[in-house]
Amino acid sequence: MKIKVLGCSGAEFPGHNPPGFLIDGKILLxxxxxxxxxxxxxxxxxxxxxxxxxxxxxxxxxxFLADNIIIKNKxxxxxxxxxxxxxxxxxxxxxNNKIWPDFTMIPNVEKAVIKFLEVKPGxxxxxxxxxxxxxxxxxxxxxxxxxxxxxxxxxxxxTGDTGPxxxxxxxxxxxxxxxxxxxxxxxNKMEALAVATGHLTPRLLKKExxxxxxxxxxxxxxxxxxxxxxxxxxxxxxxxxxxxxxxKDGEVITV
Ligand SMILES: [Zn+2]
Ligand SMILES: [Zn+2]
Numbered sequence: 557m558k559i560k561v562l563g564c565s566g567a568e569f570p571g572h573n574p575p576g577f578l579i580d581g582k583i584l585l586x587x588x589x590x591x592x593x594x595x596x597x598x599x600x601x602x603x604x605x606x607x608x609x610x611x612x613x614x615x616x617x618x619x620f621l622a623d624n625i626i627i628k629n630k631x632x633x634x635x636x637x638x639x640x641x642x643x644x645x646x647x648x649x650x651x652n653n654k655i656w657p658d659f660t661m662i663p664n665v666e667k668a669v670i671k672f673l674e675v676k677p678g679x680x681x682x683x684x685x686x687x688x689x690x691x692x693x694x695x696x697x698x699x700x701x702x703x704x705x706x707x708x709x710x711x712x713x714x715t716g717d718t719g720p721x722x723x724x725x726x727x728x729x730x731x732x733x734x735x736x737x738x739x740x741x742x743x744n745k746m747e748a749l750a751v752a753t754g755h756l757t758p759r760l761l762k763k764e765x766x767x768x769x770x771x772x773x774x775x776x777x778x779x780x781x782x783x784x785x786x787x788x789x790x791x792x793x794x795x796x797x798x799x800x801x802x803x804k805d806g807e808v809i810t811v
Pocket of ligand 2: 779
């Protein structure tokens with residue numbers, strides 16, 4: 557499995573883009589960054605998008621991708637996957653013919669540029685040989701993390717945005733995860749805000765990792781606020797956990 561980091565920030569600045577992780581060029585994990593990073597050809601290869609939750613920093617690439625597809629005017633569609641409340645929000649609050657055209661009906665329902673596929677927490681689905689399972693996590697809106705297993709049995713865990721949570725760690729302890737992309741948004745001094753908004757700090761990360769029976773081979777941190785990156789980095793270092801580091805936009809992770 558090759559994971560290209562299109563963005564891994566909890567905000568937007570030059571060089572710091574919202575979350576988007578492209579798996580083997582075909583499956584996109586969150587859609588905070590697409591068109592500002594990928595060429596038209598690369599955008600064309602995306603056939604499935606897994607959404608963790610409907611916050612703007614995780615979905616904002618979708619409308620522009622849909623527009624790029626229709627402009628190229630070919631028979632092509634992308635399947636956007638998420639739990640029911642996430643898809644409902646996308647339909648009612650984004651692709652609602654007010655904020656943006658409803659690309660689930662363009663050019664028509666049958667050939668729509670954007671198709672929705674509901675995922676249910678705890679129920680595995682298979683897409684092009686990847687086994688995908690969603691787990692409810694603890695955020696300010698309905699949200700899931702995902703565990704994705706490729707044909708070779710390599711397992712990637714992605715938390716999306718979450719505060720302290722349980723189900724996904726239980727599954728991570730059942731069979732070893734090779735790579736875990738875990739959110740840490742705030743420094744330790746902002747723990748109250750982190751908990752109130754459904755996010756983690758380095759100290760909370762340590763508590764979450766203590767819940768996993770077998771630690772992942774590598775722990776990769778996403779979603780830090782760039783304004784606090786230095787502090788978060790040094791606080792993570794002080795945890796003394798092996799194989800944990802903060803991700804960078806543009807890097808490629810091989811699993
Ligand atoms: Zn969020
Ligand atoms: Zn976010």
